[in-house]
Amino acid sequence: MVNVDAGGGDRLALAVVVQYRMATTEQMHLLTAPGVRIEQTRRRLAKLRAEGLVDRITLPQAGRTRVWFPTEYGARIAASWPELRNCAPRLRRGSDPTAVRLAAGHGLTVTETALAFVQDARRRGDVCMPLDWIPEVHHPLGNGEAVIPDGLFYYERRSQNRDGGDGWRLLRAFVEVDRATMGPERLSAKVGAYARLHAYVPVPGGRTPPRRYGAEQQEAAWKRRCPLFPRLLFVLDGTGPEASSTVSRRSTPRPDKRPRPDSCVRFRSWSRRWPICWGTDPRHLCGAPFTTSVSA
Template identity: 45%
Template sequence: MAPSPAEPLRLQVLTALALHRMATTSQLGQMLRPDSSRQLFSRVLNKLRSTGLVDLTPLPGRDRSRTHVWYLTPEGARLTRDLPLLRGRPPYPITSTTAASLKTPHTLTVLRAHLPFAADARRLGHEHGPWDWTPEVAHPIGEGERLVADAVMHYTLIDSEHRLKLRAFVEVDRTTMSSERLAVKLIEYARLFRYEAQPIGRRSPASAGATWLRWYPVFPRVLFVLTGASRARLTNRITDLQAMAAQHPLVAVLAREVPLGAAILEDIEQHGPLGAVWVPLAGGTPCRPWADL
């Protein structure tokens, strides 16, 4: 669901940058008002920049000197921190263009992964919009450690009289880490799946159940979105994820209870996330829509 056109575009842009951290002008247009012109967004962004609420940095790459990435200034982050949508989310001010440029590649790729889901939802009449994709969501997994998902997605499939609410942890891989380190993320999700926080001050603590139940009625499926290398190399990385799901005892338990899948970002963009582009990490039919994993 796109934001209501009744909301001022200026507020929508500030909210989107507060939630998604960074975006190009084109990405903001695709998220918020796909039918509006790029010039409209440029005018709004330049006005916000003149009032000190947003700033921009060039997109890295010699051939993209005219493309910029927008982000909130500390003043913009302060202004948006009390918005109902962002309540409870830590502020995310960026203090310099250098700091912005270091975060740009991964942040924009995570947002790029969101856009096909939003486009599918608009086309098919499902419920999923820019506020249903939350980047950098942290959960405790025990021993003082945390799992930080690249994004948590909420998506409602609407078919005739039925509504199916789906949730997913999304991990975006740009092939900047080793294949083994990527596969280790599955162990972290397996730890979250079984982690139960112990009440403080009791010798024989009574468990309140899995910690993830504080946030989700069912454990979200786990989706890996891969890009940044040749198809052969990305396919090998998916194979390594499947091997982890089969061989690691904790992950094997997770794979029996929770849908796990991986897909190549370019395939998602070409065929849509509801196309048969997802490889189930627990085996079975080689390619499926993500909702059927």
């Protein structure tokens, strides 16, 4: 068959805009078509806009940077695609210019974080595709509370088998991004929320029973995506070196075995000088071993 995938580039671009909720022209180019000239990405986005699938705003304070976001029509079309099946239901709605403008600082930093993992995988020969980053998945804790990480990413790392052959190791992590808007106390409290998520067992009626209830237990939402509890990575943007050490220190495991982050890394906005996130030991994500009972 000829030209059966003629719209493949348009489809990927729309899927990325819908899943990420917002991205600059440069981010879209590096995520979806880094091997071509950026003018081709601009033309593709302009075409999608003319078709009513995406729209854009301009940030004058950022060198007139254009930020793309899905319209309600575009989100509705993409929501039926199998590659977006794991996308959070609330992300399948379109955005409006005002909402995008007010959320651009955090939203674009989250997109930049995902882009860093995708680019690092390309350099290393690993696998982390643009849609392997799933943002804002709702994980209920009962009593109306929930954990909503900025992203859940899947990363396949090339490794060597014992016989010397090539193998693959699937790494997963919840990612929390902070732009110096929260103090160490609130950031540390997020770690406790993930400990509660690990222990949470849903039952009919919304009660949270102890684990001994066995037969009444239902499967937690995160178990439908990951066989083991993902690691936890904090990305601190616009903070000094003391911030990451403070969060790590305050999140040190206590006798109740609450987990601490695998890593707290600093992220310089728009520099793309991403700190290497993989330790020399391939068994452990983001540096030092994660020694608590919730380690994947």
